[in-house]
Amino acid sequence: MVQRLMQAVLVVSLLGAVYMIVTMTVAGDRRLLPGGQTTDAHHQLEMACETCHGKSVFAGAEAAEKALNKNCRQCHEDELKAARDSHSRKRFRNPRMAQYWDLLDARRCTSCHIEHRPEITRAGAVTVAMDFCVACHSEGEQDIRTTRASHAGLDFTTCASAGCHNFHDNQALFEDFLLAHAGRPEPVRPAVHALSARYLARPVSADKALGREDAVAPPHALAEPGALDHWVESGHAPAGINCTDCHVPRPARDAPDTEALTHWIDVPQMGVCMECHKPQARTFVLGRHGMRQHPRIAKPRNTDSESGRAVPAWMVRWLRDPTVPAAMTVGEARLPMHADADPSSSLGCSTCHRAHALDMARAAVNACASCHDDAHTRSYFDSPHHALWLREQAGEAPPGSGVSCASCHMPKLEYRGQVRTNHNQNDNLRPNEKMIRSVCLDCHSLGFSLDALADAALIRQNFAGRPRVHVPSIDWAIARSLSNPEPPEN
Amino acid sequence: MLTFTEELLLLLGDEEGLFLPVKEHAFECALAGAILMDLAFAFRIDTDLQALVVTDPTLTGNPMLDYVLAKIAARKDITDTPAWIRILATEDAVVIREQALDSLVERRILKRQHNRFLGVFRSACYPTLDDRPVQAIKSRIEAVISDDIPDPRDLALICLVDACQILPDLFPEWEAESTDSRLDLLRRMDLIGRELTGTITEIQDRIIRAARAQAERFRKTLLSLAAVGSATVIATLLVPRIGVPDRWGPSLQGLLWFDGFWKQFSGYLLLAFSLAGLTVAVAIKKQLLAWVSGSHRWRLSHIVLGLGCVFILFLHTGFRLGTNLDAVLMGSYLTVLLSGALVGMVVGGAPRLLKQVSLHRIGTARRTLLWVHGLAICLLPALLIVHVLSVYLY
Numbered sequence: 019m020v021q022r023l024m025q026a027v028l029v030v031s032l033l034g035a036v037y038m039i040v041t042m043t044v045a046g047d048r049r050l051l052p053g054g055q056t057t058d059a060h061h062q063l064e065m066a067c068e069t070c071h072g073k074s075v076f077a078g079a080e081a082a083e084k085a086l087n088k089n090c091r092q093c094h095e096d097e098l099k100a101a102r103d104s105h106s107r108k109r110f111r112n113p114r115m116a117q118y119w120d121l122l123d124a125r126r127c128t129s130c131h132i133e134h135r136p137e138i139t140r141a142g143a144v145t146v147a148m149d150f151c152v153a154c155h156s157e158g159e160q161d162i163r164t165t166r167a168s169h170a171g172l173d174f175t176t177c178a179s180a181g182c183h184n185f186h187d188n189q190a191l192f193e194d195f196l197l198a199h200a201g202r203p204e205p206v207r208p209a210v211h212a213l214s215a216r217y218l219a220r221p222v223s224a225d226k227a228l229g230r231e232d233a234v235a236p237p238h239a240l241a242e243p244g245a246l247d248h249w250v251e252s253g254h255a256p257a258g259i260n261c262t263d264c265h266v267p268r269p270a271r272d273a274p275d276t277e278a279l280t281h282w283i284d285v286p287q288m289g290v291c292m293e294c295h296k297p298q299a300r301t302f303v304l305g306r307h308g309m310r311q312h313p314r315i316a317k318p319r320n321t322d323s324e325s326g327r328a329v330p331a332w333m334v335r336w337l338r339d340p341t342v343p344a345a346m347t348v349g350e351a352r353l354p355m356h357a358d359a360d361p362s363s364s365l366g367c368s369t370c371h372r373a374h375a376l377d378m379a380r381a382a383v384n385a386c387a388s389c390h391d392d393a394h395t396r397s398y399f400d401s402p403h404h405a406l407w408l409r410e411q412a413g414e415a416p417p418g419s420g421v422s423c424a425s426c427h428m429p430k431l432e433y434r435g436q437v438r439t440n441h442n443q444n445d446n447l448r449p450n451e452k453m454i455r456s457v458c459l460d461c462h463s464l465g466f467s468l469d470a471l472a473d474a475a476l477i478r479q480n481f482a483g484r485p486r487v488h489v490p491s492i493d494w495a496i497a498r499s500l501s502n503p504e505p506p507e508n
Numbered sequence: 509m510l511t512f513t514e515e516l517l518l519l520l521g522d523e524e525g526l527f528l529p530v531k532e533h534a535f536e537c538a539l540a541g542a543i544l545m546d547l548a549f550a551f552r553i554d555t556d557l558q559a560l561v562v563t564d565p566t567l568t569g570n571p572m573l574d575y576v577l578a579k580i581a582a583r584k585d586i587t588d589t590p591a592w593i594r595i596l597a598t599e600d601a602v603v604i605r606e607q608a609l610d611s612l613v614e615r616r617i618l619k620r621q622h623n624r625f626l627g628v629f630r631s632a633c634y635p636t637l638d639d640r641p642v643q644a645i646k647s648r649i650e651a652v653i654s655d656d657i658p659d660p661r662d663l664a665l666i667c668l669v670d671a672c673q674i675l676p677d678l679f680p681e682w683e684a685e686s687t688d689s690r691l692d693l694l695r696r697m698d699l700i701g702r703e704l705t706g707t708i709t710e711i712q713d714r715i716i717r718a719a720r721a722q723a724e725r726f727r728k729t730l731l732s733l734a735a736v737g738s739a740t741v742i743a744t745l746l747v748p749r750i751g752v753p754d755r756w757g758p759s760l761q762g763l764l765w766f767d768g769f770w771k772q773f774s775g776y777l778l779l780a781f782s783l784a785g786l787t788v789a790v791a792i793k794k795q796l797l798a799w800v801s802g803s804h805r806w807r808l809s810h811i812v813l814g815l816g817c818v819f820i821l822f823l824h825t826g827f828r829l830g831t832n833l834d835a836v837l838m839g840s841y842l843t844v845l846l847s848g849a850l851v852g853m854v855v856g857g858a859p860r861l862l863k864q865v866s867l868h869r870i871g872t873a874r875r876t877l878l879w880v881h882g883l884a885i886c887l888l889p890a891l892l893i894v895h896v897l898s899v900y901l902y
Contacts, residue, residue: 032890338716
């Protein structure tokens with residue numbers, strides 16, 4: 019009997035292997051295959067392997083790596099360009115840089131970032147030792163310890179850990195920027211975020227304003243408690259956005275009301291919001307809240323006509339690539355979440371803004387704190403930033419002077435002359451010096467900002483206190499400018 | 509008339525022409541004892557508690573008996589019965605066996621048939637052409653064990669069969685308790701029997717002692733190796749994985765666990781060791797490398813290969829258990845190694861365990877562990893195929 023059981027186990031496991039091989043090469047769920055977790059950013063789309071990996075699994079190792087790097091660039095190139103990448107691929111593709119290719123090949127993202135290796139994945143998804151600068155900057159004309167007197171004797175482990183350098187984005191360290199802000203005093207209190215103030219003061223036309231009696235909706239929707247009140251008080255009614263503009267699909271929307279209501283949808287999807295709020299939607303899909311709707315995420319293979327490997331209909335039932343869920347859920351988050359936050363709650367526009375109330379104040383603070391439960395978030399409510407926020411909400415301080423979660427993580431940006439909210443909350447998050455230009459300098463000096471952002475304990479306390487570390491970038495830039503009158507090279 | 513060696517070989521054969529699993533040391537000693545018994549029954553040698561002496565150097569006409577008789581006569585310095593059993597078991601067991609098989613083939617009782625396992629390993633089997641001699645021998649044994657007054661020759665044969673511990677295989681319908689009591693009685697009868705029977709008993713006793721001494725050495729080695737294997741596998745589960753230094757530049761850990769080339773090297777080395785271990789196990793089971801299964805050397809080599817696998821597994825993973833299917837593969841592999849090592853410990857520690865638990869329980873534990881070993885092995889091919897392909901395809 020045992021022998022038969024062994025034969026059965028062997029046969030069943032081999033059939034399982036055949037199934038897995040088919041899933042690898044044709045179609046099917048491959049979530050059991052990865053030998054290691056993906057990084058925090060990519061775990062949301064790891065069921066769509068082709069988003070990062072090449073489409074042909076039979077490509078050679080070199081071709082597969084090329085495809086991998088190409089896919090990295092397709093999603094991250096704009097971000098790197100905006101950051102004025104210090105080690106851009108373009109710079110290192112120059113044959114004059116060939117001497118560095120063997121040391122640390124900056125032409126390939128995979129030289130420093132390899133997925134599925136959680137054990138050696140450091141901050142910023144870096145999979146090489148954090149003193150990697152030593153590879154190129156420890157000898158010859160690139161030996162930073164000899165070319166910069168201020169750097170003599172420094173250890174390479176401190177390059178990226180002391181709040182000074184980043185491999186890609188060093189905008190906070192440009193010497194002309196440092197010198198321009200050197201000695202500049204702290205702004206006068208209460209300081210105001212200029213773009214926030216402009217946004218809050220934007221004019222609203224009264225011509226299109228709608229009232230309760232103008233609402234076009236079926237009786238059951240009108241009877242929903244609070245819905246009508248919230249709509250009237252929101253920005254939609256004053257802007258002339260009626261119920262049917264969201265709850266009825268576009269072709270039927272322009273039909274007479276009675277006909278339009280036959281197409282009524284109780285819970286419209288996010289795409290409806292995107293019709294009007296394109297800039298917000300475009301940035302939302304770039305951040306971790308909305309990245310599952312990023313257009314670059316690969317489609318399931320068995321529906322991909324380009325591949326030429328269409329799966330016969332009878333097999334589709336068994337061999338189906340999992341589709342990436344439409345939205346990230348609280349339960350899938352790797353950051354600490356509140357125990358009482360609904361794990362199935364997915365992230366869309368109405369998660370933070372509510373369907374009808376569109377409460378901006380809630381979206382800016384309480385929506386975040388209703389899910390996120392880390393030390394930084396918890397400390398916010400005891401921080402000076404929160405005190406400013408309360409004062410602004412109470413009308414005791416000018417508009418734009420309060421600091422909410424969104425003030426820093428979803429800062430306002432100017433888009434075609436209009437002020438919009440950047441819904442990519444990861445845009446200025448890492449390295450955190452990115453936040454200096456877009457946020458901190460509105461209210462703080464550069465020196466204070468550099469020091470505060472380099473102080474991990476202070477960040478955990480949500481900046482309730484003074485920085486206990488000092489980043490000497492400005493001091494060194496001044497000293498260098500005094501000894502070298504040539505304009506700084508960035 | 510068949511010699512003791514020939515009778516013993518006929519009893520060991522099964523329907524497919526293979527041989528019952530007998531411990532190599534017991535079998536070799538039984539062959540040596542059988543040839544001495546043939547000489548004793550031919551009145552060419554005499555033994556007592558102290559010595560073995562040639563009483564009549566006249567040739568018997570059987571080349572093998574004459575060769576052994578000449579060998580004993582030539583070495584007058586060795587008069588110790590156990591020493592001769594050891595010498596013949598070590599130096600001449602293979603020749604004795606081959607000569608007896610040739611004789612049986614010549615007499616058309618057995619047929620020699622050559623096979624190739626997996627097209628590589630050559631093996632011979634001996635299907636029975638005429639089963640009347642085997643049935644006659646079994647009838648004699650059955651009659652003696654049942655109740656009949658034993659003939660000295662039958663008694664001698666029973667001693668040899670008993671030394672090989674194959675009576676339960678030959679007569680599975682017998683109840684162990686009644687058989688054991690009858691065998692004890694037969695042994696007592698031997699002790700008070702005639703001089704010849706006494707000699708046979710003495711040889712049988714020597715066979716058992718020699719076999720036990722050899723078995724003891726084997727068990728100690730097996731126990732030590734198995735204990736090391738078990739401890740290492742358990743350590744693999746418990747010891748925290750070894751980290752990689754956070755400094756730029758090549759490191760041994762980084763090369764072993766994160767460098768593509770060395771991961772492949774250790775992976776394929778592990779696969780080679782695993783296949784070698786499996787081959788040895790199959791060879792023992794199918795009697796490809798040794799004439800009988802249960803060979804000491806091959807068993808030990810199997811467990812040494814297992815130990816090698818544990819070491820290479822460490823080089824390949826650095827105590828990392830992996831995730832998803834890799835974790836299942838690691839779990840199955842560690843189950844194979846641990847259950848194998850535990851079987852070794854049960855077999856090696858059986859004499860000591862017998863003081864605390866019954867033989868039945870030890871047997872049950874051994875069988876259960878072997879089932880687990882086998883079942884976990886059955887999972888490995890599929891998991892390994894998926895593991896290797898997923899590494900190359902993604």
